[in-house]
Amino acid sequence: MTVAIVGAAETTELGRIPGMSQIQLHADAALNTLADAGLKAKDIDGVATAGESPVGIAHYLGIAPRWVDGSSVGGCSFMLHVRHAVAAIEAGYAETVLVTHGESGRSGIGRGGGGGGRGSLSAQFEGPYGSMGPTTMFTIGVLRYMKRYGMSHEQLAMVAVVQREWAGMNPRASYRDPITVDDVLNSRMIAYPFHLLECCLVTDGGGALILTKAERARDFPAKPVYILGSGESVETPMVSQMKDLTSSQAFRIAGGDAMRSAGIGHADVDHLMVYDAFAHLPIWGLEDLGFCARGEAAAFIEDGNTRPGGTLPLNTNGGGLSYMHSGMYGMYALQESVRQMRGTAPAQVPGAKVSVCLGVGGMFAASGCIVMTNQMP
Amino acid sequence: MAETSTRPRPLPQPTPETQHFWDGTKAGELRLQRCNDCGHVYFPPRPLCPACSSKNVEVFAASGKGKLASYVINHRPHPSFDGPYAIAVVELDEGPTMLSNIVDCEQTPEALVLDMPLSVTFEYHGDIAIPLFRPAGSAS
Numbered sequence: 361m362t363v364a365i366v367g368a369a370e371t372t373e374l375g376r377i378p379g380m381s382q383i384q385l386h387a388d389a390a391l392n393t394l395a396d397a398g399l400k401a402k403d404i405d406g407v408a409t410a411g412e413s414p415v416g417i418a419h420y421l422g423i424a425p426r427w428v429d430g431s432s433v434g435g436c437s438f439m440l441h442v443r444h445a446v447a448a449i450e451a452g453y454a455e456t457v458l459v460t461h462g463e464s465g466r467s468g469i470g471r472g473g474g475g476g477g478r479g480s481l482s483a484q485f486e487g488p489y490g491s492m493g494p495t496t497m498f499t500i501g502v503l504r505y506m507k508r509y510g511m512s513h514e515q516l517a518m519v520a521v522v523q524r525e526w527a528g529m530n531p532r533a534s535y536r537d538p539i540t541v542d543d544v545l546n547s548r549m550i551a552y553p554f555h556l557l558e559c560c561l562v563t564d565g566g567g568a569l570i571l572t573k574a575e576r577a578r579d580f581p582a583k584p585v586y587i588l589g590s591g592e593s594v595e596t597p598m599v600s601q602m603k604d605l606t607s608s609q610a611f612r613i614a615g616g617d618a619m620r621s622a623g624i625g626h627a628d629v630d631h632l633m634v635y636d637a638f639a640h641l642p643i644w645g646l647e648d649l650g651f652c653a654r655g656e657a658a659a660f661i662e663d664g665n666t667r668p669g670g671t672l673p674l675n676t677n678g679g680g681l682s683y684m685h686s687g688m689y690g691m692y693a694l695q696e697s698v699r700q701m702r703g704t705a706p707a708q709v710p711g712a713k714v715s716v717c718l719g720v721g722g723m724f725a726a727s728g729c730i731v732m733t734n735q736m737p
Numbered sequence: 738m739a740e741t742s743t744r745p746r747p748l749p750q751p752t753p754e755t756q757h758f759w760d761g762t763k764a765g766e767l768r769l770q771r772c773n774d775c776g777h778v779y780f781p782p783r784p785l786c787p788a789c790s791s792k793n794v795e796v797f798a799a800s801g802k803g804k805l806a807s808y809v810i811n812h813r814p815h816p817s818f819d820g821p822y823a824i825a826v827v828e829l830d831e832g833p834t835m836l837s838n839i840v841d842c843e844q845t846p847e848a849l850v851l852d853m854p855l856s857v858t859f860e861y862h863g864d865i866a867i868p869l870f871r872p873a874g875s876a877s
Contacts, residue, residue, distance in 0.1 A: 381752035400790040422787025470752040484749035490815045504807035552810035600836035
């Protein structure tokens with residue numbers, strides 16, 4: 361496959377541009393480039409940038425991408441983006457990729473995007489209201505979900521109870537003692553309606569993965585775990601700007617692409633990981649991945665479907681709520697999917713052949729989803 | 738309907754693309770943007786339509802009315818707030834959502850009822866006015 365550049369332009373002005381913030385310089389260059397190609401932002405499905413977050417650029421321009429690259433290695437980052445974009449297009453991860461650069465290097469207007477400076481959109485439009493990171497922002501849509509679908513506080517607490525059951529089977533889990541719904545609801549209030557036991561742990565740790573060509577995989581000592589499908593997306597750097605407070609667009613795009621590219625249906629999934637920084641994440645994940653209809657995931661968990669012995673084992677390491685959570689937990693979700701596919705998990709799902717691993721990032725800013733299998737595709 | 742506060746909130750640094758919004762709050766207006774090509778109304782400010790990529794957009798004064806879409810009540814200490822305080826998503830009558838605080842209202846689940854009508858008010862910090870919301874019809 362040959363990949364070509366079909367649009368190219370710079371900002372309307374160059375030199376000294378005190379009338380534009382850094383993100384607007386990205387946008388100005390992007391709009392000129394879209395015009396050069398005869399495209400609109402909605403025609404773009406891949407975004408790569410450095411200096412600003414690809415989340416911020418996508419949301420600012422109104423793009424719902426299914427591939428992003430934020431590789432930031434200095435001035436040559438854009439060469440890498442072009443190279444990665446070629447690979448992404450060849451792989452079918454995206455059809456039309458926009459690579460942007462903008463830098464208020466002289467005027468210093470609105471630098472420090474991605475949350476760094478007081479001129480960033482998050483600092484201007486969320487910071488003044490006492491937002492305090494994930495405990496207050498990741499959680500803010502849950503009362504709307506409760507009103508729309510009738511989820512009870514007890515049902516939300518049940519997520520933590522079930523995950524503790526899994527953790528109880530895992531010698532490496534941080535918390536292993538069984539808990540009840542009352543224990544959860546009587547734990548300290550962090551940000552109503554979230555109690556301490558509905559929030560993830562804060563621990564230390566690490567993890568790593570090595571990948572190679574499938575045909576070489578059998579030469580290694582461990583049972584191979586094959587990547588069957590994948591997906592990614594971003595929505596907005598500000599939770600308050602989500603299109604729907606009760607569902608993640610990034611989950612839907614990343615999860616849908618992962619399932620489609622794997623060529624699997626929901627009935628093929630033996631094991632599921634959903635990054636659970638807070639107790640509502642598995643509920644959002646089950647619905648946005650399509651395992652449950654909207655509004656039905658809390659009852660699905662309450663009915664025992666995701667607990668040990670249930671029809672859809674979920675977060676079998678105990679999750680971020682009970683196993684561990686270092687801050688960027690996605691690596692640990694991937695590790696548990698690998699263990700389940702190798703057949704070496706402490707709470708092994710018997711005969712599991714397909715594992716879906718759904719990650720979240722920057723609260724609901726971003727998502728990545730990987731489908732793994734232990735069967736040679 | 739304005740309030741003056743000396744509480745040290747984290748204050749925004751306006752950029753050229755957001756200046757009209759912060760000029761608006763200082764003048765007692767909540768300003769949004771509308772696309773003259775497709776009619777889309779949007780927030781936060783930017784000189785391009787996120788629905789159709791048009792640069793043909795205008796600034797207008799919104800009604801300042803909305804409803805309580807969702808919230809949390811933060812119980813962890815914050816230097817700008819006393820005791821538990823609500824951080825809310827307000828859905829404006831014109832469509833966009835924005836984060837804010839709800840004032841002139843007990844910060845409790847009983848008092849903060851989803852979908853309750855709200856109206857904007859402004860809290861002044863020197864050159865910056867922060868838009869806040871209060872239950873519609875409540876005395877100032």
